[in-house]
Amino acid sequence: MGLTDIGFTDPMFDGQFLRALDTIPYGGADIGEAFMTARRIPVGDRDAWLTEWRATADRIYAQAEASVAAGHRVSAYEGYLRAVTYYRTSGIFLYKPPLDPAFVKSYQQQKSSFQKAIELSEWAIENVTIPYEDKKLEAYFAKPHGSGPYPVLTMVGGYDGTKEEGFFAGGVAALRRGYAVLLIDGPGQGGALIEQGLVFRPDWEAVVTPQLDWLLARPDVDADRIVLMGRSWGGYLAPRAATAEHRIAALVADAPQFTPGQNAKYLMPEQYREQLYTGDANELNAVLENEMAKSEGFAFTMDRGMLTHGFDTPLEYLRETKHYTLKGLAAQISCPTLLCTGENDVRGNDAQPLFDELTAPKEYFRFSNADGAGEHDEAGAGALFSQKVFDWLDDTINRP
Incomplete structure (x- = not known):
């Protein structure tokens, strides 16, 4: 357990x-x-x-x-x-x-x-802004002790993560190991959602590429050692960005997800799953709202999805997720890639298909209940997660 x-x-x-x-x-x-x-x-x-x-x-x-x-x-x-x-x-x-x-x-x-x-x-932590289309995204750029140029960890958070939480979910561990860290809320996350009204998009490379441009313009950044780490929903977003952004030296996806949009149908009652894209919207919304009334957990998932994707009804949200997939794209990832899952995390069912489709150098760490690391994002085993992941990163990006 x-x-x-x-x-x-x-x-x-x-x-x-x-x-x-x-x-x-x-x-x-x-x-x-x-x-x-x-x-x-x-x-x-x-x-x-x-x-x-x-x-x-x-x-x-x-x-x-x-x-x-x-x-x-x-x-x-x-x-x-x-x-x-x-x-x-x-x-x-x-x-x-x-x-x-x-x-x-x-x-x-x-x-x-x-x-x-x-x-x-x-740590030296700067408030910075990253250009994004015709807007700017607020971020923190933190530097470790010593002189640069530094390897950099760029964090991609989850559905309800924030750049501030990212400081604890990888930022400090990276700083202690000599990495600089870029912490940012992308569309649908934290301040970008709450203060700017920006919502999620499937083509996350559109969010990460400006970050790489910004980092590579800094003399204190080692251009050959920029790492992208996605946790929770970032386990889809970060690999998606890496399918098109090839300046990344290494990729870490914790709770990696291969076809999260395709899996959305399993949020429908079984008898309605095949109607997700073809059924009557009023009827299906009524079904979903009834399920939300019966289950606080299900209601949380639907409400959070509607807010962060910018929809008013649960059906609109579920139908929109079809665009979120790595099928046919994962082979375009060119950098060494590490996938991580906790033993109890249901999202782990979607990790193996992603691992199988990767053609870049790859490893898959499965964290266990026996080590207290079996929950989503290895919660409760942060030090163990950091040890395993950053040891892998150090070995990977420092190889001759």
Whole structure:
């Protein structure tokens, strides 16, 4: 068995709780604060979830403010970082259209906490903007100790990930190993979604190529050692970008997904699956809304998808996902590629077909329950994930 029932018997609550705990090795939470917050939340009570995580975040943030006012920079820095995770966690169940003011507030507070933290960080972290079509995307560029040019890790987050969370989900581990890091919200994610109204697109190379252009214009970047890492939904987005962007030295896809759009039909009740693209929209939306009313987990998936893809109905969202596929494209990936899955992650069923279609040098790490690493994105085993992945990266991009 994997890591379950740690703080809640409700699997959705428990999964998000474990996600918060996963930031502990990198300063994003503390075990006592997290567990005491969880104890104040009745099972299934989403209002209490928002209230209690926000209360913890407010308290830790206030303590950080007091520390910085008294000149205790390290204490303040550590407090601001923990507040980032607690504010992010507070709003996680508010992903649904239209934007909930409480959801917007949770993001703004997360971002504000991170802004306070980077002013005090041991790392050199810049607020930067990356051109994207006729717009600009906000990002953080963080540099390690020592002199460049640096190898660079470019992070691609998931459906409900943010660039601030990316600092804990790979950023710190990379910095400790001498990598510079680019943390960015693409369309459909974090600030790009909430502040700019940008939504997901299947051709993620359109998002990554401007990032590569920006990086390669910097003298402190090693042009031959730029790595792309996608986690969760980024396990589709990053490989998709690599099918067209060949300046990437290595690719890591954690929770890799080969044909997520094709698999969308399995979100329909079995008797309606073959009608996904041909059935009556009113009837199918009624079916989906009925399923959402019966299952909070299913409702979360549909609501989050509608918000991040920019649709008003669940059927529109499911039909749109047909464009999200690596079938017939994966062979165009030219860089060494590492796929990672946790033993319990249902998305792992879609990893083997991707691995089979890859023609570039490739490896597949399967993380196990026995190592406490079997959950989605190896949550609960962040240090083990970093060890395995960055050892592979170091060996791969440093080979003569």
